[in-house]
Amino acid sequence: MTEAHLYRRFPALKASLPRLPLGTGPSPVRELTHLPTASGSVWLKDDGAYGDGGWGGNKVRKLEWLLADILRRDRRTVITVGGLGTNWGLAxxxxxxxxxxxxxxALVDQPMDDHVRDQLQRLRDSGARLYFTHTKARTVATVPWLLARHRRACFIPPGGSNAIGxxxxxETAFELAEQIREGALPKPGSVVVPVGSGGTAAGLSLGLGLAGLSDVTVTAVVVNDTLRLDRRTLDRMARRTATLLTDRGAALPDVQPAPLVVTRDWLGPGYGHPTPAALAALALAREGxxxxxxxxxxxxxxxxxxxxDEGGRSSRDAxxxxxxxxGPR
Ligand SMILES: Cc1ncc(COP(=O)(O)O)c(C=O)c1O
Structure with missing residues (x-):
């Protein structure tokens, strides 16, 4: 198992910020040549393939740090929240x-479909204690009750999106920078990611800045309207993550995080509501x-x-x- 990029770059973190490897990087990259884009090339970094034991996706990346911290603090129960089909809760x-x-x-209602039904069954099989709190307000009110009810418990916010997650x-941004240096893919002008709770986009923005890629834009596509996920919120999360690194002894260079362009244009009617554009994109990705x-x-x-891309709104040629x-499950 190779050492984390963060440890190589900031050796002081080895002793102060534990990581529990759950996957083997780098996740693969390839060009996507069959998508109907009007201009420019599209590349894929497939974090679905990151994670050992048949699990993949962005949760694995976050849990490598979160779970290590939970074990370090000797917590016995993790309390967290999500929708009825929460990938985060299941992972x-x-x-x-x-x-x-x-x-x-604690589970908040979301539109029910076959995917959510299957997820809910997986959640029931996972051994987790499930609390159907239905609304956001009831979920927020239930968390302190759960914390009091379970011994040595800790709370992790939805999606694992705190500074540790x-x-x-x-780490992924450093991994990507190395893949670019090695010629596995060209340097992109922008990286497109979904935003469900913000940790992925915020971490990437900070990481790209630290890894010498602060001119790469993070296009953050908001898919959740139940949390506040504007640019200020994501920037703040990136800053908190930088503060955590500094507090744990990393001598961070004086660099800007990569710019975040936050868009809600593809959210549709709300979190978990499929849109025709998303279903069409899904089919194109699968078939092509x-x-x-x-x-x-x-x-x-x-x-x-x-x-x-089609609208030529991606401002660069890169x-x-x-x-x-x-991730697969
Ligand atoms: C498949 C998938 N992609 C993206 C996200 C969103 O990532 P983040 O919560 O870090 O914004 C999630 C979960 O929230 C997810 O399950």
């Missing part, structure tokens, strides 16, 4: 169980590129990418990189 439950930690999930995508996306996050991000955050 947390499975990885925590493997490491002897219990999970309690975002480290997963600081053998790439499995899903309608809630990555389908909407791919729809954004296709549209940005390739666009699609970061696939969807």
């Amino acid at each position: 947390t439950a499975r990885y925590c169980r493997e490491h002897g930690v219990n999970t309690a999930l 975002a480290l997963g995508y600081v 590129e053998n790439l499995a996306l899903e309608p809630v996050y990555t389908g909407k991000a791919m729809a954004a990418l296709l549209d940005l 390739p666009v990189l699609f970061l696939n955050t969807n």
